[in-house]
Amino acid sequence: xxxxxxxxxxxxxxxxxxxxxxxxxxxxxNAFLLAASYFFYGWWDWRFLFLIAFSSLVDFFVxxxxxxxxxxxxxxxxxWTSISVNIGLLAYFKYANFFIESxxxxxxxxxxxxxxxxxxxxxxVGISFYTFQTLSYTxxxxxxxxxxxxxxxxxxxxxxxxxxxxxxxxxRASHLLPQFFKTYKFNYHQVKSGLLLMAFGLFKKMVIxxxxxxxVNQVYGDPGSYDGYQLVVATFFFAVQIYCDFSGYSDIAIxxxxxxxxxxxxxxxxxxxxxxxxxxxRRWHISLSTWFRDYVYIPLGxxxxxxxxxxxxxxxxxxxxxxxxxxxFTFVIWGAIHGVIIVLEKAFTKQRENLKNxxxxxxxxxxxxxxxxxVTFFIVCVAWVFFRAESLREAGLILRNxxxxxxxKLFHGGLGTMGLAESEIYLLLVLIVLLVLFELRHRTKPMxxxxxxxxxxxxxxxxxxxxFSLLLFGIYGDDQVSEFIYFQF
Amino acid sequence: xxxxLLKSTxxxxxxxxxxxxxxxxxxxxxxxxxRTMRELDRYEADxxxxxxxxxxxxxxxxxxxxxxxxxxxxxxxxxxxxxxxETTAFLLSDILERYNPKLIVLDVFxxxxxxxxxxxxxxxxxxxxxxxxNNLKKLKYLRSIYSIRxxxxxxxxxxxxHKDWNDKxxxxxxxxxxxxxxxxxxxxxxxxxxxxxxxxxxxDFNTKTFVYDTVSGSLPERVxxxxxxxxxxxxxxxxxxxxxxxxxxxxxxxxxxxYYEFTAAIKEMSDSLDIPYLNFNKQYVALPLEFxxxxxxxxxxxxxxxxxSLFFASYLKEQDFTFKDRRNDSIWxxxxxxxxxxxxKTPKLMDRLPATQxxxxxxxxxxxxxxxxxxxxxxxxxxxxxxxxPLQITGEEYIVQFHGKPVKTQKRYLSNEAKLKDRDxxxxxxxxxxxxxxxxxxxxxxxxxxxxxDYETILLYFQNAETLEVVQPPLNIGPLSLx
Numbered sequence: 001x002x003x004x005x006x007x008x009x010x011x012x013x014x015x016x017x018x019x020x021x022x023x024x025x026x027x028x029x030n031a032f033l034l035a036a037s038y039f040f041y042g043w044w045d046w047r048f049l050f051l052i053a054f055s056s057l058v059d060f061f062v063x064x065x066x067x068x069x070x071x072x073x074x075x076x077x078x079x080w081t082s083i084s085v086n087i088g089l090l091a092y093f094k095y096a097n098f099f100i101e102s103x104x105x106x107x108x109x110x111x112x113x114x115x116x117x118x119x120x121x122x123x124x125v126g127i128s129f130y131t132f133q134t135l136s137y138t139x140x141x142x143x144x145x146x147x148x149x150x151x152x153x154x155x156x157x158x159x160x161x162x163x164x165x166x167x168x169x170x171x172r173a174s175h176l177l178p179q180f181f182k183t184y185k186f187n188y189h190q191v192k193s194g195l196l197l198m199a200f201g202l203f204k205k206m207v208i209x210x211x212x213x214x215x216v217n218q219v220y221g222d223p224g225s226y227d228g229y230q231l232v233v234a235t236f237f238f239a240v241q242i243y244c245d246f247s248g249y250s251d252i253a254i255x256x257x258x259x260x261x262x263x264x265x266x267x268x269x270x271x272x273x274x275x276x277x278x279x280x281x282r283r284w285h286i287s288l289s290t291w292f293r294d295y296v297y298i299p300l301g302x303x304x305x306x307x308x309x310x311x312x313x314x315x316x317x318x319x320x321x322x323x324x325x326x327x328x329f330t331f332v333i334w335g336a337i338h339g340v341i342i343v344l345e346k347a348f349t350k351q352r353e354n355l356k357n358x359x360x361x362x363x364x365x366x367x368x369x370x371x372x373x374x375v376t377f378f379i380v381c382v383a384w385v386f387f388r389a390e391s392l393r394e395a396g397l398i399l400r401n402x403x404x405x406x407x408x409k410l411f412h413g414g415l416g417t418m419g420l421a422e423s424e425i426y427l428l429l430v431l432i433v434l435l436v437l438f439e440l441r442h443r444t445k446p447m448x449x450x451x452x453x454x455x456x457x458x459x460x461x462x463x464x465x466x467x468f469s470l471l472l473f474g475i476y477g478d479d480q481v482s483e484f485i486y487f488q489f
Numbered sequence: 490x491x492x493x494l495l496k497s498t499x500x501x502x503x504x505x506x507x508x509x510x511x512x513x514x515x516x517x518x519x520x521x522x523x524r525t526m527r528e529l530d531r532y533e534a535d536x537x538x539x540x541x542x543x544x545x546x547x548x549x550x551x552x553x554x555x556x557x558x559x560x561x562x563x564x565x566x567x568x569x570x571x572x573x574x575e576t577t578a579f580l581l582s583d584i585l586e587r588y589n590p591k592l593i594v595l596d597v598f599x600x601x602x603x604x605x606x607x608x609x610x611x612x613x614x615x616x617x618x619x620x621x622x623n624n625l626k627k628l629k630y631l632r633s634i635y636s637i638r639x640x641x642x643x644x645x646x647x648x649x650x651h652k653d654w655n656d657k658x659x660x661x662x663x664x665x666x667x668x669x670x671x672x673x674x675x676x677x678x679x680x681x682x683x684x685x686x687x688x689x690x691x692x693d694f695n696t697k698t699f700v701y702d703t704v705s706g707s708l709p710e711r712v713x714x715x716x717x718x719x720x721x722x723x724x725x726x727x728x729x730x731x732x733x734x735x736x737x738x739x740x741x742x743x744x745x746x747x748y749y750e751f752t753a754a755i756k757e758m759s760d761s762l763d764i765p766y767l768n769f770n771k772q773y774v775a776l777p778l779e780f781x782x783x784x785x786x787x788x789x790x791x792x793x794x795x796x797x798s799l800f801f802a803s804y805l806k807e808q809d810f811t812f813k814d815r816r817n818d819s820i821w822x823x824x825x826x827x828x829x830x831x832x833x834k835t836p837k838l839m840d841r842l843p844a845t846q847x848x849x850x851x852x853x854x855x856x857x858x859x860x861x862x863x864x865x866x867x868x869x870x871x872x873x874x875x876x877x878x879p880l881q882i883t884g885e886e887y888i889v890q891f892h893g894k895p896v897k898t899q900k901r902y903l904s905n906e907a908k909l910k911d912r913d914x915x916x917x918x919x920x921x922x923x924x925x926x927x928x929x930x931x932x933x934x935x936x937x938x939x940x941x942x943d944y945e946t947i948l949l950y951f952q953n954a955e956t957l958e959v960v961q962p963p964l965n966i967g968p969l970s971l972x
Contacts, residue, residue, distance in 0.1 A: 006638060020490060188492050423655040460500065467504055468512070471647060472654050 001043040003198075003252045004206050004476065011040065012256065019260050026183055030157045033180075033260075037162035041125075048124040051089065056159040058085045059134045063141045063148035063155075075142060082138040086131045093123055098327030126166030128324055132291055134159050137173035139295055146174050154180035163256040167249050169267040169287035176264070184261025193448055194258030199466050201251030202474075208431050209244035210475035211424060212237040218419030220388055223397055228404035230418055235402070238388050239381050240432055243272065246285070270439045275372035276352075277341040277379060288324075292317050311346065315339040325387070330395060334386040341379055427473065509623065512647040516657045517619055521548065522569040525674040526620040529565055535589050536820055538812045539564035541674070542581065543596030544572045544604065546735040549788045550769075551594070552798040553673040554828050559802035562812040563821055566674030568596070571613035573604035574715040579630055580617050581719060585726045591812055592729045595719060597755045598737070599746030602709040611635065619646055673824070677791040683738065683783040691738040691786060695773035706754025709746075713758075720762055729810075732759055736769040736778055736797060738786040767804055769797060776800050829863055829871055833926050842873075843971045849964040851951045855882055855932070857964065860949075864971050870939065872919070872949075874932040884923035884932050890950035891917045891934075892963070895941040902940040914946075915939065920954070942971045 001007050015036045022029040042049050062082040069075045091099075097118045104114045137155075140146035149155050158177045164170075219226050219234035226234070250267035257264045271283035281289045297317045303310040315336070322335020345352070359368035382399070389395035416422040441447065451459055517523055529537070539562065541551045548568030556564050567580060581593065604610045611634065621627055623644075635643045642649040650657060708716075723730040732755055734740075740748050752768060759766035769776070776782075782793030789797060815821035825831045825838075832838045842861045849857040858877035864870040872891060894914040895902060904915050919934030947966035952959045 006641065186490050188490075191493055421655070423659075460503075463500065464503065464507070468507070471508070472512070472651050472658075474651070477642070477652070 001040050003249065003256075004202060004210075004474075007043065011036075016259060020186055023186070023261075024183060026181070027153065029183070030153045030180055033162075034153060034157040034160060037157065037160040037165060040162040041160065041165055044125055045122070051124055051127070052130060052160055052165075053156070055086060055089065055131065055134055056156045058082060059138050059159070060149075060152055060155045062138050064150070066138060066141050067148045079138060079142045083135065086135050090127055090131045093121055093127055095323075095327045096121060129168045129170055130159055130165060132170045132288075132295075133173075136170070136291065136295065137177070140173055149177060149181075151181070161257070161262075163253040163262075164264055167246070167253070168285075169250055169253065169265050170291050171264060171287070172291075176262075179262050182261075187261070189452075190261065191259045194255040194260075196448060196451070196463075197255030197258065198252045199255075199463070199470075201248040201253075201255060202470060203466060204244040204248030204251065204435070206474035206476060207469055208428065208435065209241045209248060211420070211428050211431075211473075212241035212244070214475070215418045215420040215425070216241055216388070220390070220394075220398075223389070223394055223401070226401075226418070227414065228401045230414060231398050231402045232405065233415075234418065235381050235385055235388075235398070237428070239272070239377070239384055240428075242384065242387075243268075244435070270443060272377055272380070273373060273439070273443070274376050275369055276345050276376055277338055278345050280376060280380060281338070281342070288321070292321055296320060311343045314342050314346065318342065329392055330386045330389055333392065333395070334383050337379070337383040337386065431473075508645060508647055513645055516645075516647040516650045516653075518616065518646060518650060520569065520616045520619075521671055521674070521676045522567075522616045523620060524671050525565065525567060525569075528673055529588075532563065532565070532588070532820065534587060536563055536818070537565050537588050537590050538562040538815070539592045539594060540581075540584060540588075540590050541566040541568060541594045541596075542572070542577045543568050543735070544600065545570050545788060546598065546600070546737060547572075547594075547596045548675055549677045549784075549790075550675075550735045550794050550797045551801065552675045552677075552791075552794050554675070554824075554830075555795060555798035556802050557673075557815075557821065557824060558828060558831055559799065560805060560812060561814050561816045561821070562591075563815055563818075563824070564673070566672075568674060569613070569616045571604050571607075571610040572617060573610055573614065574601050574712060574719075575605060575634070576614045576617050578715050578718050578722070579627075580621070581722060583621050585722060585728065589726070590728055592731055592810065593719075593723050594731050594733055595716075596735055597716070597732050597752070598734050598740070599743045599748055599751045602712050602751075603745035605709075605711055611639075615643060615649075618643070675794070677784070677789075677794050682790065683780055683785055687738065687786050688780050691742070694738045694741070695778065704749040704753040706752075706757045707747075707750045708754040708758075713754075716755075716758065720764065730764050732764055732766040733801075734766075734768040734770055736773070736776070736789055736793070738780075738783055740770045765808060767801070769800070772800065832863060833873075833924065833931065843969055845966050845969060847964060847966065851887070851960050852953075854886070857932075860947075860964070860966055862969070862971055864938070870936050870971075872934050872936060874921070874949075876930040876932060882923065884921045886954055887921060887932075888952040888954050888957075889919050889921055889932075889934055890948075890952065890959075890963075891915075891919065891936050892946075892948040892950070893917075893936075893939075893941065893944050894946045894948075896943045896945050896968075899941050899943055904937075904939070915941070944969045944971075 001011060018032060019029065019036075022032050038049050038052075041052065059082055062078050066075060066078045066082075069078060100116055100118060104116055107114050137146070137148075137158075141148050154177065157180050158171075158173065161171075161176070216234050216238045219230060220238070223231060247268040254264045254267070265287055267285060267287050269283040269286065271280050274280035274283055297313055300313045300316060301309055302313060305313070316339075318335040318339030319332060320335070321338075322331045322333070325331045325334070356365070356368055359365055385398050385402075386392075386395045389398060415425055418425075420428075438447065441450075451462060454462075538560075539556070541547050541564065545568065548566050551564075551566050551568075553564040553566055556562075567584070569576075572580075577595065604613075614634065618627065618631060628644075631640070631643055720730055734752060734755070743751075748770075752770075756766055756768075758764070772778075776796045778789070778793060778796060782789055782796060784790035784793075825835075832842070839861070842863055844859055844861045847857055847860050851857070856877040857874045859875035861873035861875065862870060863873060872889075892914050893916075900913070903912070907913075907915050915936075917936040919936065921932040921934040924931045924933055944966075945968055947969055949964040949966070950959055951964070
């Protein structure tokens with residue numbers, strides 16, 4: 001079920017009201033949440049419910065025995081059982097065809113043509129997310145950071161909790177699981193804040209991201225037919241689209257959970273205001289980057305093995321992160337670009353500091369900050385080309401052609417030939433400017449608090465503007481409800 | 490929880506009021522049926538004599554401008570795109586609550602059944618429902634047609650048409666061309682003709698003989714039920730019902746069903762229920778209708794519509810239908826003052842038009858004596874040139890360029906094109922048509938409607954249509970007010 005669908009618009013109020021009806025009775029409430037979550041997921045394809053249930057079952061029992069186990073070998077066997085089952089399922093559903101194709105391609109390099117048909121596999125929505133979430137449970141128990149739960153219902157609900165089941169935030173068991181053992185009292189202000197966050201997320205998704213997607217899909221669908229400046233515009237809009245799409249989803253997820261008293265971790269923190277790629281990854285998809293830090297980077301040795309080992313670990317993490325996003329070399333290259341830049345940033349930390357101090361002495365620190373922001377955004381956009389392009393060949397074509405810039409054409413008819421009417425593009429630009437201003441303001445003064453202090457007529461007017469913006473400018477309708485980009489990962 | 494429920498209920502009510510009361514009016518689908526219903530709102534309960542009901546067959550064929558003039562009555566054409574019998578029945582139940590007409594003219598042809606079953610016709614019915622008041626009856630009825638998933642967009646034009654936000658909010662000029670052709674529900678495209686390949690396929694359309702007695706009639710059950718329902722409704726309201734089958738080329742090859750069986754059944758029904766039935770597809774010779782009278786295989790063009798309307802008027806006269814004489818009613822007179830043909834024939838009305846005496850010669854081939862403007866509200870404006878010495882011309886020898894420079898205070902009403910090109914005037918081109926009335930010849934051409942009512946200058950440039958040579962200097966009308 002999609003958050004931006006009529007189905008969900010009917011599902012959520014019913015779940016919300018029933019949830020608060022059962023809220024006092026923990027077991028009934030959790031059972032209801034589990035049923036609602038399975039219904040939410042099963043709406044897409046009920047067959048894959050067995051996969052989630054199986055994954056939950058394995059980790060529930062592994063966690064239980066892992067905690068009791070004393071022998072190192074036995075503990076390792078149990079841990080690897082959990083990792084093998086979870087990563088095995090992920091590998092089969094997500095990477096089987098990628099590995100087969102890569103295998104065939106590598107033979108082709110040596111002049112051998114292998115006839116291997118790709119497997120007919122449907123990628124279960126959200127498998128990458130709930131797999132990582134449930135893995136965090138067993139790994140934390142293995143590390144003795146967490147005690148297992150004996151309450152299977154709470155654990156199953158933790159794995160399948162519908163607001164964040166299909167696209168995160170990827171919660172740690174230590175943060176989310178205990179919340180299934182608490183009862184919550186209805187708090188009007190908390191519910192209101194959750195609803196506002198949901199509305200804001202929907203706005204980002206339906207009004208901005210899906211509008212930008214129309215242009216991006218058209219240009220990236222046939223990049224060879226577009227001029228350089230159009231490819232640049234499309235890449236810029238993709239940067240906007242993926243941010244609004246994914247952060248919009250996270251806002252909705254956090255908002256829904258909040259209306260029911262749950263607290264989910266922050267997933268985005270105005271990432272395009274970052275002044276380095278290192279900072280970007282502290283602000284972009286925070287739940288994933290911290291997961292990789294805790295469960296890949298640190299186990300690999302982190303920064304404890306000397307400079308080059310640190311660089312290698314960093315690079316590996318981003319390579320794996322790229323592969324996590326998608327089973328294609330474009331994603332691997334995307335991860336590699338981020339990895340290389342992060343390694344370079346680490347290697348030239350001193351020089352960057354000196355440069356920053358130099359600007360400071362000239363009282364030009366703001367210029368340095370702004371320049372760093374632009375450079376970071378530029379690098380992120382270049383990497384997004386690989387992320388979005390259908391193949392490495394197309395990514396290369398887009399980058400090559402993007403150099404040929406003739407912006408004169410842009411305002412002489414070129415703007416309206418990218419699948420979106422000029423008026424739609426102008427609306428999009430206005431919305432992007434408003435979003436930037438909103439986020440700038442939000443960094444210093446949280447907007448929810450600011451709005452809460454306004455008189456009721458101002459607040460309600462604002463809510464009406466949001467509702468009517470969704471109704472008038474949202475991209476929806478039978479042929480237009482679009483999935484969130486991160487559902488595919 | 491109470492606070493949340495209370496506030497969210499209140500907020501939902503505000504949203505619904507704004508949506509249904511404000512936004513939905515702005516986002517209404519731009520159809521000619523909206524104009525029909527707005528036009529109808531101007532009439533009192535007993536001011537309409539005839540309602541024409543049916544699909545595009547109807548709204549392209551029956552022109553109230555002609556029928557009202559001929560019969561001295563008021564008629565409204567309620568035809569809408571692919572209007573099916575279910576919708577017609579519902580529409581009539583609503584209309585007959587508010588109006589007391591003398592006659593309902595219902596179009597019947599095999600497409601009635603197609604429209605009931607075709608999923609594509611579902612969307613068309615909204616043209617009608619958008620214009621009917623929201624109430625439980627309508628809601629219940631719509632629920633029987635549309636699924637839950639379709640419902641939000643069925644009920645709210647804003648949700649349905651939100652993709653057109655730019656036009657609906659910022660570019661609300663509407664379709665002036667469509668408005669120009671609109672007459673109390675009738676609309677048609679002048680000058681459209683059926684394609685040559687269709688001419689070949691339907692070359693027998695006016696030679697096929699048709700005898701009801703030779704065919705046994707059969708109607709789809711639902712069609713029969715609905716016709717009987719409409720008949721009961723009109724009988725209950727003491728309104729006469731009449732069947733018509735409007736002319737179309739592919740009647741004998743109708744893809745929607747067997748025309749012979751269908752119309753034979755209608756004939757049987759009309760005989761048994763004593764309902765008059767005028768089948769135009771039997772009247773091609775009498776009308777007479779040729780290929781040039783059709784715009785496509787399913788519809789007559791404006792010339793065909795003129796013939797159909799005149800024939801219909803004379804049929805009603807022959808059949809001794811009696812209607813109230815509306816000639817002294819203000820609404821009839823107003824309608825006639827918008828009727829260009831009527832204006833031309835009525836010296837009293839011609840004298841009321843904004844006009845300027847001129848003395849202008851075009852290559853010695855024509856001399857212009859008077860310049861008139863006939864501006865119909867929100868539609869086209871007709872420029873009329875009274876000729877001094879009627880010569881043997883057809884009018885097609887000339888292209889006329891109209892340069893209208895508004896007074897300073899009305900420059901904001903200049904067309905978008907003029908604004909874009911930074912012009913101080915609207916420029917329109919027209920190929921005039923020649924009309925002769927009571928011995929006086931007129932050259933007439935149309936320019937799009939405009940809000941400009943006061944012109945500082947109007948210049949007319951005459952151009953030879955073949956050589957493109959332009960007469961200099963142009964005809965300078967000088968200041969003119971259309972008020």
